[in-house]
Amino acid sequence: xxxxxxxxxxxxxxxxxxxxxxxxxxxxxxxxxxxxxxxxxxxxxxxxxxxxxxxxxxxxxxxxxxxxxxxxxxxxxxxxxxxxxxxxxxxxxxxxxxxxxxxxxxxxxxxxxxxxxxxxxxxxxxxxxxxxxxxxxxxxxxxxxxxxxxxxxxxxxxxxxxxxxxxxxxxxxxxxxxxxxxxxxxxxxxxxxxxxxxxxxxxxxxxxxxxxxxxxxxxxxxxxxxxxxxxxxxxxxxxxxxxxxxxxxxxxxxxxx
Amino acid sequence: xxxxxxxxxxxxxxxxxxxxxxxxxxxxxxxxxxxxxxxxxxxxxxxxxxxxxxxxxxxxxxxxxxxxxxxxxxxxxxxxxxxxxxxxxxxxxxxxxxxxxxxxxxxxxxxxxxxxxxxxxxxxxxxxxxxxxxxxxxxxxxxxxxxxxxxxxxxxxxxxxxxxxxxxxxxx
Numbered sequence: 001x002x003x004x005x006x007x008x009x010x011x012x013x014x015x016x017x018x019x020x021x022x023x024x025x026x027x028x029x030x031x032x033x034x035x036x037x038x039x040x041x042x043x044x045x046x047x048x049x050x051x052x053x054x055x056x057x058x059x060x061x062x063x064x065x066x067x068x069x070x071x072x073x074x075x076x077x078x079x080x081x082x083x084x085x086x087x088x089x090x091x092x093x094x095x096x097x098x099x100x101x102x103x104x105x106x107x108x109x110x111x112x113x114x115x116x117x118x119x120x121x122x123x124x125x126x127x128x129x130x131x132x133x134x135x136x137x138x139x140x141x142x143x144x145x146x147x148x149x150x151x152x153x154x155x156x157x158x159x160x161x162x163x164x165x166x167x168x169x170x171x172x173x174x175x176x177x178x179x180x181x182x183x184x185x186x187x188x189x190x191x192x193x194x195x196x197x198x199x200x201x202x203x204x205x206x207x208x209x210x211x212x213x214x215x216x217x218x219x220x221x222x223x224x225x226x227x228x229x230x231x232x233x234x235x236x237x238x239x240x241x242x243x244x245x246x247x248x249x250x251x252x253x254x255x256x257x
Numbered sequence: 258x259x260x261x262x263x264x265x266x267x268x269x270x271x272x273x274x275x276x277x278x279x280x281x282x283x284x285x286x287x288x289x290x291x292x293x294x295x296x297x298x299x300x301x302x303x304x305x306x307x308x309x310x311x312x313x314x315x316x317x318x319x320x321x322x323x324x325x326x327x328x329x330x331x332x333x334x335x336x337x338x339x340x341x342x343x344x345x346x347x348x349x350x351x352x353x354x355x356x357x358x359x360x361x362x363x364x365x366x367x368x369x370x371x372x373x374x375x376x377x378x379x380x381x382x383x384x385x386x387x388x389x390x391x392x393x394x395x396x397x398x399x400x401x402x403x404x405x406x407x408x409x410x411x412x413x414x415x416x417x418x419x420x421x422x423x424x425x426x427x428x429x
Contacts, residue, residue, distance in 0.1 A: 006405035040349035
């Protein structure tokens with residue numbers, strides 16, 4: 001009798017047994033034994049790893065590292081006691097240096113650290129991309145609208161799902177002491193989040209002004225995410241994603257139509 | 258965070274150490290975030306993350322020169338299992354229950370890197386041969402033969418240990 005090959009056993013283990021393999025197993029005790037042994041090994045391996053989980057400390061560390069960095073406040077130097085009479089010149093020099101630092105450090109922080117609002121927008125986008133926690137995975141605009149009405153108090157504008165554009169879900173989260181609604185739109189160019197907030201684009205640090213067809217948009221970027229914002233009524237609609245500014249603007253333009 | 262446990266478990270299966278698994282998991286997720294734009298929407302996110310993890314581990318092994326001499330990683334055995342006569346355990350399930358989880362994981366760690374990863378992904382993570390082929394960058398047929406060889410090697414390792422402990426099952 002010709003027994004089953006190793007590859008045939010792998011197909012059986014993967015649940016893709018051919019008819020002749022099943023027939024052979026019915027007739028061959030040796031192959032049945034070999035299969036049972038392979039299944040027992042697989043089962044024992046699964047059991048061995050069943051209790052292997054990531055620690056809470058590591059999960060927290062990763063969450064902190066993958067979250068957008070917060071603005072670091074400049075630390076004031078501790079006061080030092082010095083004898084005024086003996087060191088007045090150095091005092092004056094120190095005062096000058098301190099004055100320079102007072103001006104320079106905030107400027108340095110301003111120019112080198114992304115605004116916290118931009119970080120928070122990118123964070124909402126990444127949270128939505130993970131589709132976990134309070135994210136509502138629904139594609140029906142009516143369901144998303146109902147969720148927004150209940151948790152946000154109003155219905156933000158949603159794009160028409162057509163031409164390869166589809167809604168993926170929505171989320172209502174805290175944003176800079178306020179509440180913000182956001183939804184995910186999948187397009188052929190990529191997946192993006194639209195965050196709806198009360199703050200103006202300028203207040204969020206989205207300050208690069210562009211004009212298209214008479215409409216003013218504001219653009220910025222944080223880490224890998226590009227951002228474009230437009231003011232509609234009392235709200236700013238901020239499109240965030242790893243796609244071009246032009247494409248984000250196209251999406252927002254659909255909301256204005 | 259999606260797939261965090263799967264990434265960690267795989268890192269643990271590869272390294273056999275919790276501290277190294279911590280480090281690998283962190284490195285893989287940060288790298289994934291850094292290269293998030295390369296992720297194709299509507300593709301398998303878990304497979305993408307595990308491929309990043311696997312590449313980091315292979316890079317580290319190469320840098321540390323712990324992958325042995327210039328043998329292909331997929332075929333090089335880290336620890337050769339003692340030769341045990343080919344047989345079929347009549348009481349495989351009961352026999353395997355004698356081993357602690359730690360002993361089973363330790364036995365898996367004796368396999369060559371790619372065999373270890375392939376067997377782990379197929380048997381523990383329950384991934385399909387196609388998904389494993391995508392992660393490890395080989396053909397589906399190679400995944401099947403590698404899984405089979407890995408299972409046979411693991412069996413040899415466990416059989417040797419069972420013999421030492423006097424647990425060896427009845428053979429046919």
